[in-house]
Amino acid sequence: MVTPIAFDVLPYSPDALAVVLSNEWVDAASTRRKRHFHYFAEYLGSGGESLHAATIVVEKPYLSQSFLDDYADYYARGFRDYPRTCTRVHFFRHAFARADLLAALADPAVGTELWASYLGYVVVKPLPARQIGATLLRPYPATTANRRHYPVGRSYGVNLLGKQLEITTLIFQEQDSNVSACATTALWMAFHRTAGLFQTPLPSPYQITAAARTLFNRHGRNFPSAGLDQTQIGEAIQAVGLVTELRTYRQRWEEWPDEERSVEEQLREQLRGAQGFLYAYLRLGLPILLFVLLDEDPQQGHLVTVTGYRLAATPVPASPEFSLVAHAIDRLYAHDDQMGPYARYSFANDGTLVTPWPADANWATAKRWKTHRRASLYSMFVPITAQVRITYEQVYRQVALFQQLLSPDTVPAAEDVVWDVYLALSNDYKDELRRTRPVTEAPLERLLTTALPKYVWVARALLQQTPILELVFDATDLHTAFYCLLINVFTPLRASLRRALAQARFRQQLLRAPGFDARFLTLLVRDLDLVVPNLPPV
Structure with missing residues (x-):
């Protein structure tokens, strides 16, 4: 028997939102008392940073894979016959009616503005509490100053009544205290990103809680879940x-090491x-x-x-x-x-x-919380991934050594230098060099054709947001090795630093600095095409 998909098209309003986020156990009045309702009402509303939703499309029945996994492992085993199908609630920034949606579905030439305004969806689970299921919503809009950054996301395909859509975000859901708590739900959301980044499994909340195993530091039982401790979080990640x-x-409230501050x-x-x-x-x-x-x-x-x-x-x-x-x-x-x-x-x-x-x-009275x-x-x-062995702190310590290079002798306004320190895929790092071109011609060609490991640490010195120098580290190397691969001196600094390093006095000053490895000097000299005898190999 074929079950037809029922759908409704509604103008967005807080009242409509309360109704569509409810189910047969949780009515609209109860939904309004939930913190999620107040958050979604603000997030989807018409405030300055909000998504400005104008239309709601309600689709049911909907088979949610994330709910089906937990349903098979947990809910299907009980005496009470909870449904296995959900309701999916879609949001659009564009205002339209049911006839407009049908026309856009039938004719690819129609509805360009409608589809472009898609904001995402919320799945409503058929449970007596914790009904907010898998949710895909766009992040806050980017600002003209490019101040907001959302690097933790992935592309999700969405099929709405046969129309293929795509949204870049990270999945969300409310914790279900039967099979998970906040720690399990946070891990489930994180694993949606790491599964694509590292090709690792994507377990359900039930499976994450089961994988945590140890109960050394807490009492209770795995299911229903009262939460995970730090040891269990590590177990689930492993x-x-x-x-x-x-x-x-x-x-x-703890004792602090510096009594003078x-x-x-x-x-x-x-x-x-x-x-x-x-x-x-x-x-x-x-x-x-x-x-x-x-x-x-x-x-x-x-x-x-x-x-x-x-x-x-x-x-x-x-x-x-x-x-x-x-x-x-x-x-x-x-x-x-x-x-x-x-x-x-x-x-x-x-x-x-x-x-x-x-x-x-009282969440209901705390609107526009002050x-x-x-x-x-x-x-x-x-x-x-275990492939990344070098830590942030190790790179930070190496950067501290290089502050001595950035003296008034080589860099005017050296006190204004800001370091950009981050972990990257080497291919993404090279793409960034192609786009920003901090050096050109032979130095850039050399960088782009250098073999690099999959993961690198980048420590880039910026002066008034202009790159002047960077260190590139092998993130996959041994802790006991010399893991700096490259030192790249960029156009604004190349001439002055080349003159300084050509002087034996300046080189000796660097070599005498506490903790400065002579192999850093070798990399600098190599990048600047200088000839200096008796330098150690890298």
Whole structure:
């Protein structure tokens, strides 16, 4: 028997949104009391940064693969006969009626503006709670200043009544406390990206919870799930064939190493370090699992998946050691299963995070929230391939050595230099060189024809946003090796640095600097086509 697909076309409004996000167990009034409703109403609404939805298309029945996986593993085994089909709710920026949609479906020459305005969809699951299923929504619009960046995304194909659409985003869903909690849901979202990036498996939330296995640090049971601890998160990442970069941070109530500086000052410094770490891995498109303590309460832990960031319009703030592009991050965009996709987390001056959660516990009365709950950064997880062996901190330390090159003798306004440090695919790195052309002719040709490993660390020095020098590291090398592959001096710096390195006094000054490896000098001399005797091979 063939089941027809029923669909409705509705003008977008908050009232209509509450109705279409409901099901037979959760009515519109109950939906309105949920934090997800308030988040989606703002995200899809007509505010300045919002998506400005104008039309809703409701499609049912819909077979959601992510729900079917959990249904087969969990819901189908119960006595209660929950349906296995869902409702899918699509959103468009363009206003249209049912007849316009039918015309656009029937004639490829019709409806160009309609299809171009597609914003994505939300799946509504047939459950008595936690009904927000697989969700694909476009991120916030890009700004003219190109301040918003969403590197953690992938292309998803969408079939709407036979029309093939495409949307670039990262999948989202509300946690289902029967088969998962916030940690499992955050991992599920992250694995949607790593599956394409590293060709690793894409387990369902049920399978992720089952793979976590260990119960060493908590009581309870796997299903229904009360959540995962840090050990279990690492187990789940390892189960898909990846390794974990884990960083854990000090809390305000703990003892701090420097008694001469305030705790707030040391918290701000810790947060600056975290910004560098986040940015370095996000640039590759790696999702970062951010574990925060709401209101700095150890019992209020929450895990979100960071998918993007915003750079401040103001200059990069000065740093005690040296400045990074990452220090300009003033907002993170995170898939927060308790709120919605691209939830905004900001950095406060006291070293804490400003969450999108309203301080008022009554979500229904907290519209256009004026005050937000604070959180402290507890830990970060990066699910990454074992091929990447060199860490961000190792590269950071090498960059610190190169600050001595950028003196007033070689670089005017050396104090304004900002470093861009990030992990990249070598092919993407070369594509960037082709587009930006920081050097030309023979130096550029040499870079483009140099064999590089699949993953490289790039540390690029910028002066007024112009590249002047960069170090390229083999991200796959051994920790005990000399893993710097290239030093590239770009056009604005080539002449002055060539003159400086031609002087024996300047070279000796570099070699005497603490921690400076003579092989760096070999790479510099090679890039600048100088002839200097008695340099070590690389």
